[in-house]
Amino acid sequence: MEKYKKYINLIYLAIFVGMVVMAYTTSKYRPESVFVLFTDLSWLGDWPKWLDFPLMPFLNKWFDILIVKYGIMFEGINFFLLGIYGQMKNFLVGLPWPIVMISVILLAYFASGKQMGTTIMVGFCVFFLGFLSPRYWDKCIMTTTIVVIGMLLCLVIGIPIGIAMARNKKVRNALLPILDLMQTIPSFCYLIPGILLFGLGAVPAIVAIFVYAVPPLIRLTDLGIRLVDKEVIEAAEAFGANKKQKLWGVQLPLALPNIMQGINQCTMMSLAMVVIASMIGTRGIGDEVLLGLQQLNVGMATEAGIAIVLLAIIFDRITQSYGERMQERVHHTKEKVKLK
Amino acid sequence: MSTKIEIKNVYKIFGENPAKVLPMVQEGATKEEVLEQTGHTVGLDNVSINVQEGETFVCMGLSGSGKSTLIRHINRLIDPTAGEVSVEGTNVMQLDQKSLIEFRRHKMSMVFQRFGLFPHKTVIQNVGYGLEVQGKEKNEIEKVAMEKIDAVGLIGFEHMYPNQLSGGMQQRVGLARALATNTDIMLMDEAFSALDPLIRSDMQKQLIDLQAELKKTIVFITHDLDESLRLGDHIGILNGGRLVQVGTPIEIIMKPADDYVAAFVKDVNRAKVIKAKIIMVSPQKFKGTKNSNTIKVNEDAFLDEFLPKVCLTPATIEVVDKSGNLKGYITDKELSKALTKTHSNGVVKS
Numbered sequence: 001m002e003k004y005k006k007y008i009n010l011i012y013l014a015i016f017v018g019m020v021v022m023a024y025t026t027s028k029y030r031p032e033s034v035f036v037l038f039t040d041l042s043w044l045g046d047w048p049k050w051l052d053f054p055l056m057p058f059l060n061k062w063f064d065i066l067i068v069k070y071g072i073m074f075e076g077i078n079f080f081l082l083g084i085y086g087q088m089k090n091f092l093v094g095l096p097w098p099i100v101m102i103s104v105i106l107l108a109y110f111a112s113g114k115q116m117g118t119t120i121m122v123g124f125c126v127f128f129l130g131f132l133s134p135r136y137w138d139k140c141i142m143t144t145t146i147v148v149i150g151m152l153l154c155l156v157i158g159i160p161i162g163i164a165m166a167r168n169k170k171v172r173n174a175l176l177p178i179l180d181l182m183q184t185i186p187s188f189c190y191l192i193p194g195i196l197l198f199g200l201g202a203v204p205a206i207v208a209i210f211v212y213a214v215p216p217l218i219r220l221t222d223l224g225i226r227l228v229d230k231e232v233i234e235a236a237e238a239f240g241a242n243k244k245q246k247l248w249g250v251q252l253p254l255a256l257p258n259i260m261q262g263i264n265q266c267t268m269m270s271l272a273m274v275v276i277a278s279m280i281g282t283r284g285i286g287d288e289v290l291l292g293l294q295q296l297n298v299g300m301a302t303e304a305g306i307a308i309v310l311l312a313i314i315f316d317r318i319t320q321s322y323g324e325r326m327q328e329r330v331h332h333t334k335e336k337v338k339l340k
Numbered sequence: 341m342s343t344k345i346e347i348k349n350v351y352k353i354f355g356e357n358p359a360k361v362l363p364m365v366q367e368g369a370t371k372e373e374v375l376e377q378t379g380h381t382v383g384l385d386n387v388s389i390n391v392q393e394g395e396t397f398v399c400m401g402l403s404g405s406g407k408s409t410l411i412r413h414i415n416r417l418i419d420p421t422a423g424e425v426s427v428e429g430t431n432v433m434q435l436d437q438k439s440l441i442e443f444r445r446h447k448m449s450m451v452f453q454r455f456g457l458f459p460h461k462t463v464i465q466n467v468g469y470g471l472e473v474q475g476k477e478k479n480e481i482e483k484v485a486m487e488k489i490d491a492v493g494l495i496g497f498e499h500m501y502p503n504q505l506s507g508g509m510q511q512r513v514g515l516a517r518a519l520a521t522n523t524d525i526m527l528m529d530e531a532f533s534a535l536d537p538l539i540r541s542d543m544q545k546q547l548i549d550l551q552a553e554l555k556k557t558i559v560f561i562t563h564d565l566d567e568s569l570r571l572g573d574h575i576g577i578l579n580g581g582r583l584v585q586v587g588t589p590i591e592i593i594m595k596p597a598d599d600y601v602a603a604f605v606k607d608v609n610r611a612k613v614i615k616a617k618i619i620m621v622s623p624q625k626f627k628g629t630k631n632s633n634t635i636k637v638n639e640d641a642f643l644d645e646f647l648p649k650v651c652l653t654p655a656t657i658e659v660v661d662k663s664g665n666l667k668g669y670i671t672d673k674e675l676s677k678a679l680t681k682t683h684s685n686g687v688v689k690s
């Protein structure tokens with residue numbers, strides 16, 4: 001490693017030169033010979049057409065190979081997720097609405113540690129979803145189902161990755177830039193590969209949610225574990241806890257408030273994503289907004305917008321009040337620590 | 341008696357590249373110089389100690405002198421930069437992951453300076469933690485944990501969480517947790533520092549009784565000289581990562597190795613720690629004139645036990661052993677010398 005560090009700048013330079021040469025040689029627009037560049041200096045005016053790195057054709061080729069080679073795998077994922085989605089959606093839509101409403105209220109009641117304020121607020125929000133427009137009820141259920149499945153995917157994959165990151169510095173160094181990338185790429189971009197791999201509908205939305213919402217969960221799991229008091233970890237080690245005992249008995253329980261915060265953020269981002277996903281034909285409350293937009297119907301778009309806000313409040317209150325309770329349980333202080 | 345813990349030429353340097361800085365430290369650079377020139381912190385600088393089986397070794401030194409660093413080497417919470425640590429003849433650096441865990445479970449327990457309690461576990465779960473990781477039965481864990489909670493006087497608090505207890509109570513939970521695994525070796529990092537004087541004195545007495553009965557090997561860190569004199573069979577004094585003196589309490593008080601140690605011991609109540617046999621002059625060497633009055637004292641008596649008597653009626657003190665045989669004499673001269681504060685190397689302060 002040490003040996004290479006000295007030459008790192010040279011290596012970067014070589015790569016850069018290589019890229020320029022490649023762009024030049026593959027370009028259709030290059031002049032007949034290189035020497036023309038020295039005699040005709042007009043290319044210094046506007047950005048020359050031949051100075052164009054061929055990333056797009058490269059990615060497209062790569063993507064075609066991906067579809068051909070791993071098509072079966074994506075089919076499988078598609079089939080699996082669509083199956084779960086269909087089952088869950090049909091079940092919830094099939095239930096009489098008062099039962100769904102009461103279930104959500106009960107969930108809020110127990111998640112918040114029997115706080116009446118939160119419960120009543122969530123109850124009102126649920127009621128208003130249907131009250132705004134009867135059409136919204138089923139659409140909100142579809143949206144919720146997608147968010148919940150996306151979230152579960154995030155939990156099952158994100159938390160173990162977070163743990164691996166906290167344990168191993170190399171893993172962390174390798175993953176941090178990838179997480180940064182995942183968070184900075186505009187969320188729209190996730191939809192296109194989603195469509196190509198999984199077609200239109202709920203599955204690309206679920207996949208896009210996963211890619212978009214998993215980074216904060218991974219980060220906060222990692223952070224939560226690393227923030228556990230060093231002497232507490234030392235105490236566990238000093239009494240001979242092995243790695244598993246340390247993780248399950250000490251690190252995870254103490255990181256739980258942070259992980260809950262990650263889950264809360266994850267839900268909010270999922271909801272934002274699922275609304276955008278209505279553009280690729282994902283059915284749900286988002287397409288009401290889209291419809292309003294297309295018809296220039298301000299009332300319709302606003303009404304649907306309000307429904308989305310209500311949905312967000314429901315998700316937020318339930319996950320956040322549960323997180324606060326975890327915090328209390330772990331630190332046993334009465335004072336409330338705000339999660340956001 | 342055999343050597344239980346052996347620490348041999350241990351160096352510990354904290355920072356980016358300890359191996360690079362090590363030669364500089366080995367050549368005698370001080371902690372300050374190393375920090376200024378390389379940005380590395382010297383934790384320990386060529387420390388060697390032997391702790392015998394069944395003794396209490398007390399480690400003292402100012403804040404930042406490396407006491408906690410030293411004690412963490414014994415159970416390998418910290419790996420040394422150079423040097424060797426062996427416990428019962430086993431080099432702890434050579435243990436693999438599995439044996440290290442077994443070693444920590446059964447050989448030694450530790451009390452932490454900042455307690456290191458598990459905030460999400462109740463007092464009884466905290467105390468039983470050592471047994472829990474060993475995979476003991478729940479009933480047994482609770483039974484032992486309750487015994488130890490009783491021993492540190494926390495009955496009634498067993499279902500509370502650490503954050504609901506005062507600092508001193510938390511410290512006693514840490515103490516009970518270390519006692520619960522009943523290991524041969526106990527590492528106690530300022531184990532009594534947060535206790536009030538009454539409980540502290542009580543805990544010290546319990547520890548002495550425990551020692552008399554079970555003969556554990558204890559490494560004890562403290563800032564309190566009286567405590568170290570009361571508990572320690574040997575005392576080691578650290579300064580800036582270096583071990584400046586190791587000796588029995590009397591050696592430390594009577595012959596401080598340097599000004600640093602002298603400053604440490606200057607305020608101690610000497611009459612309370614010096615025994616008659618330490619300062620007596622043997623009958624053969626005794627040349628002074630005997631006073632007509634004599635007082636017989638046991639050779640193991642502390643000065644403050646017979647000092648008031650001598651002050652009332654000037655007398656020659658005859659030091660005797662248990663069966664009454666004469667062992668030596670003490671006159672005013674020896675008394676005054678013993679009670680005078682000393683500089684390093686036993687020089688009397690003017």
Ligand SMILES: Nc1ncnc2c1ncn2[C@@H]1O[C@H](COP(=O)(O)OP(=O)(O)OP(=O)(O)O)[C@@H](O)[C@H]1O
Nearest residue numbers: 354381382383402403404405406407408409410453
């Ligand atoms: N993990 C660490 N990283 C860097 N430096 C450290 C670390 N642990 C200890 N040190 C340094 O090592 C030196 C000794 O620290 P140590 O904790 O052993 O002191 P101590 O004698 O126990 O002090 P106190 O009486 O305050 O507890 C200090 O200068 C400290 O800055």
Ligand SMILES: [Mg+2]
Nearest residue numbers: 407408409453
């Ligand atoms: Mg310390």
